[in-house]
Amino acid sequence: MLALAASALAYPSRLSATPLPRIAAIDWAMLETALAIGAVPIAATELIQFRQIAIEPEVPQSVTDLGLRGAPNMELLRIIAPDLILSSSFYEYRRESFERIAPVFSATIYQTGTPPFAPARDAMLALGQKLGLNDAARTYVAAAAEEIAAMRARVQNRIHRPVFLISIGDARHFRAFGGDSMFGDVLTRIGLSNAWTGTTSYSATAPVGIEALAGLPDADIVVIGPVPPEAREVLPRSPIWNALPAVRDKRVAMLDPIDHFGGLPAARRFVRLLGKAAPFLQANANG
Structure with missing residues (x-):
């Protein structure tokens, strides 16, 4: 623990003038958000998982891992003694403990029923102002808007169907992302409609049987990784999965992992991966 703390303390914090x-x-x-605007933390939580699921922005190996997001190593956090702790409304119940160590910058991005893109944008701008990185934050926000606009232009003259945005739990169950997920919000911003119109709780449904995807046979399916290894092995030979019209007609896009509760970097990654793996962007009759 002391060695980890020492490496964190040694990491240069000067990334700007x-x-x-x-x-x-x-x-x-x-x-x-911090990484995207050039502020490399000295410590963060669940970095092994972050590198496998969120993937980007890249986290330098010198950043100390604080353990679980829901139960960070408070002793190590005290030893590292940061000047600022970045949190969110998910961890508000721990705010008092964090504030005994350092001031807390907390943002509310995900709320049931509220599209999160605008709160994520505002959180980036606010953090940029807090850290004196206003230009970097504005530049990143503008780039995200430009990528969404480019994707919207790409689909506006094409035939497209409603889209199920799902994550696979196992070979028989999925979670559907609604309009209060980053993926659902961005889907709407690029001009496509979400096939899932049911209720959600913090962005997605509880696990639903795969057969529910047959309820809207014209809808395409976008699977947002990661997909559990067991499901990845079983789905290709599952009679239920293969009977779905979208699967039968090859209207399924399998995306690499993206942070399901990410900020603007997750939104941009979603747009980019969707643009590369979007079989549902069918050309219109005029090509």
Whole structure:
């Protein structure tokens, strides 16, 4: 633990003309946000998982891993003694404990029933102002808007169907992302409609049987990774999965992993991967 703390303390915090605060990130969306504008934390949570699921922005190996997001190593956090802790409304119940160590910058991005893109944008701008990285934050926000606009232009003259945005739990169950997910919000912003119109709880449904996807046979399916290894092995030979019209007609896009509760970097990754693996973007009759 002491060795980890020492490596974190040794990491240079000067990424701009003015020294940046030494940051510890508890929440992944805020970790993404900080990295995207050039503020590398000295410590963050669940970095092995982050590198496998969120993937980007890349986290330098010198960043100390604080353990689980829901139960970070508070002793190590005290030893590291950051100047600022990045959190979110998900961890508000721990705010008092964090504030005994350092001031807390917390953002509310995900709320049931509220599209999260605008709150994620506002969180990035607010963090940029807090850290003196206003230009970097504005530039990143503008780039995200441009990518969404480019994708919207790409689909506006094409035939497209409603889209199920799902994550696979196992070979028989999925979770559907609604309009209060980053993926559902971005889907609407690029001009496509979400096939899932049911209720959600913090972005997605509880696990639903795969057969429910047959309820809207014209809808395409976008699977957002990661897909559990067992499901990846079983689905290709599952009679239920293969009977779905979208699967039968090859209207399924399998995307690489993306942070399901990410910030603007997750939104941009979603747009990029969707653009590369979107079989549902069918050309219109005029090509």
